Amino acid sequence: MENDELLTLLSATAKGDKIAFGHLYQKTSATLFAISLKMLGNRAHAEEALQDAFVKVWHNASEYQSSKGAVMSWMISIVRYRSLDMIRHHKVRKEQTLVDENDHLDDLPIDVNYEDNSKLVDCIEQLDPQQRQAIHLAYYRGLTHHELVDHIATPLGTVKSWIRRGLQQLQRCLTL
Structure with a gap:
């Protein structure tokens, strides 16, 4: 498209x-x-x-x-x-669909069909594993920041920083 x-x-x-x-x-x-x-x-x-x-x-x-x-x-x-x-x-979220603690962060599914999917996948793969997981859970699974804190047992400020820095890195990567 x-x-x-x-x-x-x-x-x-x-x-x-x-x-x-x-x-x-x-x-x-x-x-x-x-x-x-x-x-x-x-x-x-x-x-x-x-x-x-x-x-x-x-x-x-x-x-x-x-x-x-x-x-x-x-x-x-x-x-x-x-x-x-x-x-x-x-309250329809099904917790079993979330990334399990034992799942490999490098194997997170990226299957949304964007106009330039290969570039998006390349940019996502360049993120730190924590950033990739936080963005995946927030944007693909719909977790709030507070739900992320509980799910990955990480302080709120850290979660917000991972997401903010990851999105900034994605934006830079996608505009190159």
Whole structure:
């Protein structure tokens, strides 16, 4: 998916073009559903989160700012936040899906289909193992900072630093 193509569809959606919105849905829904399903672990809840996210996209398409990131990233954040809301509301998180203490940090699954997945994977692999684990648990599994503290038995400040520094490193790596 090209960002320019998604931007054109989102811009038309902002003007109320239902056909463009349909095309936007067709091009992005599978990836967004996969993210929601991975976070929620429940198909019905993932479908609900996806539907809610697309309603938000429809209503807020005009608020998208290209200077803050790609269209797909914007849409992923909407789905992610809606999924997190559902986790908190329904308490549907399944602890057995979390990375086990005995799991190898280098083997964390990276299977979200981004536009440039190979570059993302390369950048993630360059992170320190602690940063990679903290980001994985926070962004792919939906844990809050406080849940991360409990899960990996590390102080809150350390967890926040790992995430902040890891995201900064990812940003630098992805913009090269």
